[in-house]
Amino acid sequence: MGTEEAAELEAALTAAQAAAPVPPLARLAPILVDVAARLDTGRGFCLLRGLPFDRHGAAAAEATLLELCTHLGKRLSAEGSPVARLIGPVPEAGAASGPPRFHSEACDAIALLCLANTPDAAPHVLISAGAVHNEIMRRDRAALAELYEPAPLIEEGAVVERAVFTMTEGAFAARYTRYAVEEAAAAPQPGAAPLSAGLRPAFDLLDAVCAEAPLMLKLEPRPGDLLLFNPHLIWKRRTLTEAAAGDPEAPQEFRRLRITMEHSRRTGAAGA
Structure with a gap:
């Protein structure tokens, strides 16, 4: 991301922090078109690092994330806010009874935004389906x-x-x-x-x-990082849990947004 694109994102976050409408992200749009192509026909994931999402408050980060993701597709409808607040850690699925299990979700892309993390936090693990x-x-x-x-x-x-x-x-x-x-x-x-x-x-x-280490990609999210991945191509091990309403701020703080894309790989009933 160049200087002009970074300045555009900073301006959007500043506007959102002041409760003003988030301006269109015209300079970022070509980058996001490339991100969408990577999710659909490339490696299936993209990590955008060094973004200022963590510097303007959670509400501004959520509003700007929603605007940014309009360039990728449509957010999935959900009750309340479409942006889920996640905290960690959570015990790995299957840890007590066998190998840790990866999972996928019924959407075309997931945006996972890191607002806060601790140096000793467990890495986020991805694997190519x-x-x-x-x-x-x-x-x-x-x-x-x-x-x-x-x-x-x-x-x-x-x-x-x-x-x-x-x-x-x-x-x-x-x-x-x-x-x-x-x-x-x-x-x-x-x-x-x-x-x-x-x-x-x-x-x-x-x-x-x-469960075999050579197939795993381990990432250590930093504040401001935005991980985007296609859950039909990339599976993620669950390491975070959704926070209950009224929970205090936690050392680990993430936001997740589920997206549908124009060219969907979602599999329907009977394997369609």
């Missing part, structure tokens, strides 16, 4: 085939069917929420097909591959 796919293919093609088959899972209170890996018109996408599949299997719906015998071993292999 494509790299996991290829490693499973190398080790066990039968397990990989299981992960291409739709399985019932609970999503937003409803039972849908979805495969972990899909390929639609040449576009690869991956959604992995094992706990949602196991929740559906524990209380099966009338007429729903049971899980195949090979799915749980395939999930076990997927978890084991995800």
